[in-house]
Amino acid sequence: MSIRQSFLAILDQGPCYGYQLRSEFERRTGSTWPLNIGQIYSTLDRLERDGLITRDDSGDSEHIYYAITTSGRAEVGAWLTSPVARPTAAARDELAMKLAIAVTIPGVDIIRMIQTQRSATLRTLQELTRTKRAGGEAASAEDLAWQLVADSMIFQAEAEIRWLDHSETRLVEAVASGVAVPVPIDDTPVRRGRPARVATEAGE
Numbered sequence: 620m621s622i623r624q625s626f627l628a629i630l631d632q633g634p635c636y637g638y639q640l641r642s643e644f645e646r647r648t649g650s651t652w653p654l655n656i657g658q659i660y661s662t663l664d665r666l667e668r669d670g671l672i673t674r675d676d677s678g679d680s681e682h683i684y685y686a687i688t689t690s691g692r693a694e695v696g697a698w699l700t701s702p703v704a705r706p707t708a709a710a711r712d713e714l715a716m717k718l719a720i721a722v723t724i725p726g727v728d729i730i731r732m733i734q735t736q737r738s739a740t741l742r743t744l745q746e747l748t749r750t751k752r753a754g755g756e757a758a759s760a761e762d763l764a765w766q767l768v769a770d771s772m773i774f775q776a777e778a779e780i781r782w783l784d785h786s787e788t789r790l791v792e793a794v795a796s797g798v799a800v801p802v803p804i805d806d807t808p809v810r811r812g813r814p815a816r817v818a819t820e821a822g823e
Contacts, residue, residue: 622654622662624698627671627691634675636682637663649765651772666691714779718786729790737783744776 671691675684757763
């Protein structure tokens with residue numbers, strides 16, 4: 620998620636200092652994305668550099684407060700009213716990469732790999748579901764925010780399990796048809812620069 624825009628959205632409610640901003644972020648997201656203080660201040664430095672926030676010296680002298688600027692408010696408005704871009708090409712998902720590489724390497728039990736991952740993802744799904752049920756009905760905006768995040772993680776885990784089931788079925792069919800065979804190293808000299816396929820997709 621965008622830490623940058625999230626900070627701006629919080630600062631749009633009023634000036635905050637670093638630790639206060641971390642507390643507000645965690646409170647509003649159900650402590651789902653823990654942040655270290657170094658990450659917070661590096662983000663604040665970039666926001667200040669870009670003119671989206673400014674230091675507010677009118678508050679407590681023990682803390683450095685940050686206040687949003689007019690440009691920062693404009694960015695918050697654009698973020699909250701714009702869709703989140705989803706990749707149309709293959710995303711750099713570690714599990715997808717792992718299976719894609721493994722299917723081309725000899726001696727790898729891909730079926731077992733898929734089943735191991737499915738078991739792990741299923742345990743995660745069960746834990747998320749139990750945690751959500753234990754939380755009961757939302758009694759505040761903070762509860763509702765956490766439940767929305769939990770729902771997102773539950774749906775992602777469910778989708779991953781469906782994808783793993785689909786992948787296992789495809790792999791079994793590929794093995795039966797002789798498609799799933801190891802891919803040897805291609806010794807053909809490679810022209811330096813971007814691959815032709817990438818250049819074509821970019822319209823070059």
